[in-house]
Amino acid sequence: MDSRTPQQFDFLQDGGETGALIRSYDWSETSLGPIPSWPQSLKTTVALMLRSPVPMVLLWGPDGIMIYNDAYTVFAASRHPRLLGSKVLEGWAEVADFNANVMRVGMAGGTLSYRDQELTLYRKGVPERVWMNLDYSPVIDESGRPGGVLAVVVETSDRVKTEAALRDSETRLRGVLDGMGESLALLDKDFRIIDMNAEALRLEGRPRDEVIGKTHWEAHPDADPALGDMFRRAMATREPVNMRHRYVWPHGRVSWISMHAYPVGDGLAVFYGDITEQVESEERLRESEERLRLMADAVPQIIWITDAEGNAEFFNRQWFLYTGAVNGPTTAAQTALDFVHADDEAVTMQAYEEARRTGGVFEVEHRIRSKEGEYRWFLVRAEPYRDLRTGEIVRWFGVSIDIHGRRVAEEHQSLLINELNHRVKNTLATVQSVASQTLRNAESTDQAKEALEARLFALSRAHDVLTRENWEGADLYDIVEQAVAPYSSRGEDRLHLAGSRVRVPPRTALALAMALQELATNAVKYGALSNETGAIRIAWSVQATGSEPRLHLRWEERGGPAVRPPSRRGFGSRLIERSLSQDLGGTTRIEFPQTGVICTVDAPLA
Missing domain, CATH: 3.30.565.10 (Histidine kinase-like ATPase, C-terminal domain)
Incomplete structure (x- = not known):
């Protein structure tokens, strides 16, 4: 024991900066009086509080004189050390009503506990919204009655703000996801569905609890096995995979689904959508194109289509039967160069360029070489097809009619x-x-x-x-x-x-x-x-x-x-x-x- 330190101040030892301030403070100006006159219950409580790493404040006596530890000074901010020895209702005037209730309950022997209690404090001279976990307990003095209230103050503002920001972010994200026209499902590493957006649930057509929390195979027992294999491959390789498949939903509806699975964290984000109309449209288009091809191939003349620039898009079977070519020519110019008689090539291209320039009908008679190397006369005629909105030529539909007999005649x-x-x-x-x-x-x-x-x-x-x-x-x-x-x-x-x-x-x-x-x-x-x-x-x-x-x-x-x-x-x-x-x-x-x-x-x- 330091012989220079009066014994009555021993309880302040190891009390840190605040302990020193308490010893030097003139307590005689308060209702507590000088330190030597303090009851043992007060000294014991102060000694315990000063050694705690948790922010604590003791509100002693009917006036709630404030005594606190070093950890509390961080919470008090610029109000430290003015708060030391002040009355709590005056020290925190902006929350006087709140503290008055604390004093009333605590001095009556009751306890209070608050979690993430929101208060507005002026710790730095400006109003500040803060959140705290607050626990209030009465301190019994020598008379057996509460002599004060001990408060444990843990500020949770950062956590609350973070959680609020996270909730806002999640809300915005949910809004974005639910506003997507594409379905989204999140799968964990065990292929369990942990979340789905609104479009995915709409597509499912069944309650959320029938899907969320179940594995892919449990939720969709009739799905194409290749889909499960796709998920396993994405999980194993950690690379995106794509698939389009036909699916019969549990309620009997048949759909074509396009799926894209992307590794996210240790699970998968699966984007998918109903492309039934697209697939059916593609099928109708294929059938229409096949009918067109069959009709074109049934015609005994050569039928061809080019784009606006003369790039070949289609030749019917008669062209290949007559010329013996394996592949169709790529352009009108190549056709003239490779198959049209040399004496007719210039006239052909001149007529074609004139038709393109004026937008009129392309018509010419020229000789085309057969697979036997012989030339026969053809009447070639093509009309432009225009975009219904812009009026611009987008294609040329043409026919080459064998007129060799007529020309010879x-x-x-x-x-x-x-x-x-x-x-x-x-x-x-x-x-x-x-x-x-x-x-x-x-x-x-x-x-x-x-x-x-x-x-x-x-x-x-x-x-x-x-x-x-x-x-x-x-x-x-x-x-x-x-x-x-x-x-x-x-x-x-x-x-x-x-x-x-x-x-x-x-x-x-x-x-x-x-x-x-x-x-x-x-x-x-x-x-x-x-x-x-x-x-x-x-x-x-x-x-x-x-x-x-x-x-x-x-x-x-x-x-x-x-x-x-x-x-x-x-x-x-x-x-x-x-x-x-x-x-x-x-x-x-x-x-x-x-x-x-x-x-x-x-x-x-x-």
């Missing part, structure tokens, strides 16, 4: 017309020449008429043969047969034809028909057909000599009257020799042996 028709013009002119020239020569050499009008008709009929019959063959040529047998048919009588066998089926050009056919008619007319008048025993043999063959095949035809008369060479060449002979030689580009020779007329023709078949 048109070209052939044009060729035929030109050929017809040429043939008509030649025929008229021939008729004019025949008529002129016939009239000039005829001895009478009747003779002229007869010769002219015969020659024109021969020309007509040859024309008939050529017309049947579209003027592309004729079979030599048909020409010979038609030329001598008028001179063949039923039951007679006087005309003998011998030769193979040989195609001859139109010019050759006409020239031979006219020549054979002249020979047959002379045979009727003067030769083998002028009696009843004569016969004619017409034979021909084709010989491959030199660079091109040549036709050899021989007219030979037998059994007719004896023949004498004519004193002069008539029109018929000149027609045969000169016309055949000129028209056929070969040689023709008529001989007059006594046995019968012989005419030989040698001409190229080109």
Whole structure:
């Protein structure tokens, strides 16, 4: 014991800063009086209080004179040390009513306890809301009655504010989560559902207690097993996973659900939503696209679609069947470059760019290469499809129609017309020449008429043969047969034809028909057909000599009257020799042996 410290102050030892202040304080100015006069119960209580790490204050006597420890000075803040030795109702005037009740209850021997009691104090000169845990107990003095009230003061302001902030945060978070259009469920490490937002509960369609607190498998026993596997994978790898699945809810409703599971802490946050309408719309779209494809593939023409910039989006089956391509071209320009005839490429792209510039119909005729390497003509036509809101072109829908037959027919028709013009002119020239020569050499009008008709009929019959063959040529047998048919009588066998089926050009056919008619007319008048025993043999063959095949035809008369060479060449002979030689580009020779007329023709078949 320190000899310098009076024994009556021993209870203040180890009392810290506040203990020193208590010893130096002039208590005689208070109802407690000097320290040496304090009752032992007061000293004992003060000694206990000073050594406590918990904020404590003793309100002694009817006035509630305040004595406190070091821990309480932190709570008192700037009011320390003024509060020491003051009356509690005056020291904390802003909460005088509260403390008056404390004194009344405590001095009557009662206790009080408050948890997170909210008070407004002026500890730092400004009003401040604080929260405290307060416990008040009476202190019994030597008379056996309460001499004061001991208060344990623990400020909980930080915790209360933190919890309030947390509750506010949770409330806001709950508001955000419940306002989400997507469902959210929180699962712990055991896959137990610990919380769900409002949308998730709405989607569940059942009370909260039937889902919360249960594992995924307990709450959804009929769920796709792959969903549970997805949760396990997310939990094991701690990486997000996604899944779309068909689910039958406990109440029987069937839905398509899209799920995304994200690891959070040691559990999972599962976001999911009902995408039934989306899936059904996608299915309807797929069915619509499939119907469109089936319809497009059933069309015998090529159907195609590009976007506004000419990037290919669709080609039907006919394109691949015709071109043999495995993949469709990527752009209109590539189509023109890879498949359109080089002579048509520039015209095609010019027409396409013009249609894009003006927004009009794209139409062009061009040739497209087939898988065999051949080109066929197609009519290509496409119309723009516009956005209903903006009016801008977003796609081109086109069709490529095979018009090769029409184009060939048109070209052939044009060729035929030109050929017809040429043939008509030649025929008229021939008729004019025949008529002129016939009239000039005829001895009478009747003779002229007869010769002219015969020659024109021969020309007509040859024309008939050529017309049947579209003027592309004729079979030599048909020409010979038609030329001598008028001179063949039923039951007679006087005309003998011998030769193979040989195609001859139109010019050759006409020239031979006219020549054979002249020979047959002379045979009727003067030769083998002028009696009843004569016969004619017409034979021909084709010989491959030199660079091109040549036709050899021989007219030979037998059994007719004896023949004498004519004193002069008539029109018929000149027609045969000169016309055949000129028209056929070969040689023709008529001989007059006594046995019968012989005419030989040698001409190229080109």
